[in-house]
Amino acid sequence: MGNPMRIRATIKGDTTEVKVLMSHPMETGQRKDSAGAVVPAHFITTVVAHHNDREVLSAEWGAAVSQNPFLQFSFKGGAAGDKVKVSWTDNKGDTRTDEVALA
Amino acid sequence: MNLNRRSFLVSGASALALLGVAAAWPVRALAKLVRPEAAFTATNVNDAIAGIGGAAETSAEIVFQTPEIAENGAVVPVSVTSNLPGTDQISILVEANPNPLVAVFSIPEGTLPTVQTRVKVAQTCNLTAVVRANGKNYSVSRETKVTLGGCGG
Numbered sequence: 001m002g003n004p005m006r007i008r009a010t011i012k013g014d015t016t017e018v019k020v021l022m023s024h025p026m027e028t029g030q031r032k033d034s035a036g037a038v039v040p041a042h043f044i045t046t047v048v049a050h051h052n053d054r055e056v057l058s059a060e061w062g063a064a065v066s067q068n069p070f071l072q073f074s075f076k077g078g079a080a081g082d083k084v085k086v087s088w089t090d091n092k093g094d095t096r097t098d099e100v101a102l103a
Numbered sequence: 104m105n106l107n108r109r110s111f112l113v114s115g116a117s118a119l120a121l122l123g124v125a126a127a128w129p130v131r132a133l134a135k136l137v138r139p140e141a142a143f144t145a146t147n148v149n150d151a152i153a154g155i156g157g158a159a160e161t162s163a164e165i166v167f168q169t170p171e172i173a174e175n176g177a178v179v180p181v182s183v184t185s186n187l188p189g190t191d192q193i194s195i196l197v198e199a200n201p202n203p204l205v206a207v208f209s210i211p212e213g214t215l216p217t218v219q220t221r222v223k224v225a226q227t228c229n230l231t232a233v234v235r236a237n238g239k240n241y242s243v244s245r246e247t248k249v250t251l252g253g254c255g256g
Contacts, residue, residue: 015215028223030201045138056214060138064197064205064223066178072219073208 002088002096009084009102016078016102018049018056020071020086028063043091044069050085051075078102136192136209143204148196151204152233152242155194159233159242162187167232167243173224176249182219187236190216194235199228224249 003023010017022044029041041063049057056075078084080102087097142154152159166184173179183193193208193216205222216234224230224247231244 028201054213055211057208057210057218058136059206059208059218060136060143061206062143062202062204064200064202066221066223070180070219070221072182073214074217075214077213 002090002094005086005088005096005098007084007086007098007100009078009100011078011080011102012074015074015076016051016082016084017074018072018084018086020049020069022047022069022071022088022096024067024069024088024090026063026065026067026069030063041091044088045091046089047071048087049073050083050087051078052083136207139204139207142207143202145204146202148198148203148229148231151196151202152231152240155192155204155207155233156235156240159240161243162234162241163243165232165234165241165243167230167245169230169245169247171246172248172250174250176224176226178221179224179230179247179249180219180221181230181232183217183232183234185216185234185236185241187216187234187241189237190234192235193218194233195220195222196231196233197222197224197228198231199225201225 006021008019024044027039027042031039033039043063044061047059057073082102083099085099089095139154142151145151164186168182191210195205196203208218210216227248229244229246231242233242
């Protein structure tokens with residue numbers, strides 16, 4: 001269970017803009033620590049976003065997405081009170097889901 | 104005799120490992136977007152593009168925004184917007200990275216074909232956005248100069 005994500009969803013006319021800031025080390029598995037040992041790869045592999053129950057985005061990531069990944073996308077529709085839910089899964093099987101209500 | 108017992112144990116263990124893989128598999132297969140594993144592990148940009156649907160022709164309809172100069176290669180903001188009708192997938196590749204494919208986004212109906220994120224760029228090189236529209240791949244590349252690499256500690 002990772003740290004909470006920060007999700008901001010704003011209604012802009014007939015679309016909803018979603019900005020997500022995830023908290024994750026995104027280790028590539030190429031970096032070495034001060035002792036020279038390779039830091040094992042640890043990165044988010046899958047991200048899925050839902051608007052209420054409808055899937056609005058899914059993504060497959062490699063290790064080259066930056067640390068504490070930022071993601072922005074927009075979907076059509078969205079009304080006050082609707083839920084926007086974002087989930088990620090990493091290569092160690094850890095997963096985190098956070099949800100916001102549209103204002 | 105002993106040897107037989109050992110090889111039997113080994114084969115038993117590998118069979119168990121296989122079962123584990125098989126059990127884990129359906130979870131991933133259920134997702135609408137199947138992870139293009141070969142493309143993610145490809146070490147050169149052509150293999151990676153081949154893994155996500157093959158040769159891409161360049162298109163001016165893709166707006167690919169990357170910085171000309173990135174001071175910190177570990178955090179390079181990129182944004183891809185496709186004006187091609189029927190866009191259902193957007194991928195981002197960084198040529199000089201150990202594994203060029205960074206991310207694949209699946210865009211369902213009702214989602215605008217635009218994504219924005221931040222990527223690591225190992226050194227000065229071309230960044231490529233590949234967009235799949237109506238089953239066909241289109242791409243656009245831009246060079247980003249990196250003054251501090253994304254893979255340094």
